[in-house]
Amino acid sequence: MDENSSARLKRRLFGIVYRVGLFLAMLTICLPGLWIVLSSLRPTVEIMAKPPVWIPQDISFDAYVAMFSGIGKGGIPVIEYFRNSLIISVTSTVIAVAIGMAGGYAFARYRFRGKSGVFLGLMLTRTVPGIALSLPLFFLYVRLGIIDTHFGLILAYVALNVPFTIWLIDGFFRQVPKDLAEAAQIDGCTRWQAFWQVEFPLAGPGIASAAIFAFLTCWNEFALASQLTRSVSAKTLPVGLLDYTAEFTIDWRGMCALAVVMIIPALTLTYIVQKHLVGGLTSGAVKG
Amino acid sequence: MKGFKPSAPFLLLLPAIIVLAAVVVVPLLLSLYSSFTPFRLTKPETFFVFVGFRNYLSILGNTDFWWAFGRTVLLLTIALNLEMLLGLGLAMLVEKATRGQRILRTLMMFPMMFSPILVGFQFKFMFNDNIGLVNNALQSLGITRDAIPWLIEGHLAFIAISIAEIWSSTAIFAILILAGLLAMPKEPIEAARVDGCTPWQTFRYVTWPFVMPFAYIAMTIRSLDVARAYDIVKIMTDGGPAGRTELLWTLVARTAYSDGRMGMANAMAYFSILLSIAFTVYFFNKLAAARTQIGAEW
Numbered sequence: 349m350d351e352n353s354s355a356r357l358k359r360r361l362f363g364i365v366y367r368v369g370l371f372l373a374m375l376t377i378c379l380p381g382l383w384i385v386l387s388s389l390r391p392t393v394e395i396m397a398k399p400p401v402w403i404p405q406d407i408s409f410d411a412y413v414a415m416f417s418g419i420g421k422g423g424i425p426v427i428e429y430f431r432n433s434l435i436i437s438v439t440s441t442v443i444a445v446a447i448g449m450a451g452g453y454a455f456a457r458y459r460f461r462g463k464s465g466v467f468l469g470l471m472l473t474r475t476v477p478g479i480a481l482s483l484p485l486f487f488l489y490v491r492l493g494i495i496d497t498h499f500g501l502i503l504a505y506v507a508l509n510v511p512f513t514i515w516l517i518d519g520f521f522r523q524v525p526k527d528l529a530e531a532a533q534i535d536g537c538t539r540w541q542a543f544w545q546v547e548f549p550l551a552g553p554g555i556a557s558a559a560i561f562a563f564l565t566c567w568n569e570f571a572l573a574s575q576l577t578r579s580v581s582a583k584t585l586p587v588g589l590l591d592y593t594a595e596f597t598i599d600w601r602g603m604c605a606l607a608v609v610m611i612i613p614a615l616t617l618t619y620i621v622q623k624h625l626v627g628g629l630t631s632g633a634v635k636g
Numbered sequence: 637m638k639g640f641k642p643s644a645p646f647l648l649l650l651p652a653i654i655v656l657a658a659v660v661v662v663p664l665l666l667s668l669y670s671s672f673t674p675f676r677l678t679k680p681e682t683f684f685v686f687v688g689f690r691n692y693l694s695i696l697g698n699t700d701f702w703w704a705f706g707r708t709v710l711l712l713t714i715a716l717n718l719e720m721l722l723g724l725g726l727a728m729l730v731e732k733a734t735r736g737q738r739i740l741r742t743l744m745m746f747p748m749m750f751s752p753i754l755v756g757f758q759f760k761f762m763f764n765d766n767i768g769l770v771n772n773a774l775q776s777l778g779i780t781r782d783a784i785p786w787l788i789e790g791h792l793a794f795i796a797i798s799i800a801e802i803w804s805s806t807a808i809f810a811i812l813i814l815a816g817l818l819a820m821p822k823e824p825i826e827a828a829r830v831d832g833c834t835p836w837q838t839f840r841y842v843t844w845p846f847v848m849p850f851a852y853i854a855m856t857i858r859s860l861d862v863a864r865a866y867d868i869v870k871i872m873t874d875g876g877p878a879g880r881t882e883l884l885w886t887l888v889a890r891t892a893y894s895d896g897r898m899g900m901a902n903a904m905a906y907f908s909i910l911l912s913i914a915f916t917v918y919f920f921n922k923l924a925a926a927r928t929q930i931g932a933e934w
Contacts, residue, residue, distance in 0.1 A: 366729070373729060450651055
């Protein structure tokens with residue numbers, strides 16, 4: 349039975365290696381984020397300390413207090429930025445999802461000539477790098493007088509989100525069997541009714557996650573926002589982050605605090621959608 | 637076309653087409669035009685001077701531009717390949733877990749929630765030569781005595797940027813490949829084992845072909861958004877030190893907004909657009925091929 353015990357030993361060894369590997373991988377993934385949260389809660393002296401202080405000695409919320417206490421007291425107009433971010437992200441998400449639903453439905457339910465080509469064409473508009481797109485948009489927006497406004501950024505973000513929203517929503521409608529809507533139509537529904545009363549509720553969770561994905565894209569976007577906004581009236585949070593950098597110095601603690609403010613909504617929303625998001629992206633990769 | 641009545645899918649796609657035409661296509665045509673002019677922001681009248689291919693010709697002879705171009709391609713190649721490998725490894729680690737898989741999956745998605753600009757800032761903080769986590773850890777462990785000038789030395793800065801980029805995007809690969817692993821039927825693997833395949837053979841000839849379409853979906857999604865490295869680089873080094881980490885996108889931004897040479901910047905921007913399109917079309921075709929291979933409908 350020597351072979352048996354050596355096999356058992358091998359298996360146990362493998363188990364330990366596996367656990368260590370998994371732990372290290374998860375540590376690498378989570379540590380940078382945790383470090384930001386920790387740094388936002390410790391006094392500046394500790395951040396700058398040499399030799400480093402690993403475990404915070406005293407927790408302080410000074411960075412958060414300073415951030416909200418306005419310009420002049422080490423704060424930035426964070427409430428305005430937050431409001432701008434929220435207005436711009438929500439509005440453009442709603443519009444993008446409405447357009448995406450129409451488009452996604454078209455791809456999922458109809459056969460038409462050049463379908464694959466149209467789909468690729470829509471996707472290609474998404475590949476244009478934000479900074480490359482910002483050049484003509486900047487020029488146009490200045491001419492039209494919509495630079496540094498909510499409207500300008502909303503318009504840009506709708507266009508940014510539509511291709512991907514179509515891709516996701518297309519996937520979710522594919523998962524809803526065609527027969528259901530047909531059965532409803534046989535029972536006397538119009539196509540419109542069949543859509544709203546049968547297919548839409550079934551694809552609902554998926555569409556919600558497409559919406560959250562679109563929201564996050566707007567919430568996190570920087571390249572366009574940094575060029576198309578100038579002042580407190582339209583700057584979003586990612587652009588506001590730069591307020592903490594001066595010519596030669598960076599207020600690390602303040603930045604960490606603002607980073608936490610930015611991450612929390614994103615974290616919550618991503619957690620809610622994670623399951624549907626993966627389903628939507630991969631539908632069509634496997635049959636059924 | 638049946639008579640004058642437009643078809644239903646056309647009507648449904650119309651809003652999307654209108655928006656994209658108005659916000660993407662028309663501005664891009666405008667920028668295409670202005671790439672043939674010596675347009676400067678400070679001199680609006682130069683918008684109407686036509687110089688033909690002069691901008692493009694001067695780009696062809698511009699060594700800084702070609703360095704930035706090469707560096708961008710290098711970064712994308714390194715980052716995408718490593719993200720793919722690490723994502724695959726991570727997905728297989730998590731798939732093996734018997735307990736707490738849901739929690740692991742959520743943790744795995746953690747970097748996806750970070751805006752690229754936050755990733756840039758966070759790694760700038762961690763790679764800071766004086767107070768950064770990386771140097772502190774290395775010094776405490778006694779691996780190095782001196783502070784390593786991560787973001788100050790050209791090659792190290794490039795490595796630091798690659799690490800930031802890989803950290804932020806591996807999650808997409810891992811999560812999609814994991815979805816593929818979980819959706820895979822178990823019988824073929826068991827059959828392969830019964831027939832005497834080694835674990836490597838099982839992986840290479842059974843698991844991998846099945847997971848490949850998922851990997852290409854991840855690739856396609858990533859290539860739609862390759863330019864987000866701009867945010868990371870902009871924050872971490874802003875193209876420095878002395879232009880050693882300048883990418884195509886930071887170069888475009890600098891030429892346009894700092895130097896105000898819009899015409900030239902637009903010409904450069906077209907190279908970056910073509911690069912993105914090339915990446916996307918390449919992976920999109922791979923994806924379509926992989927899908928046909930496993931017989932999925934498209």
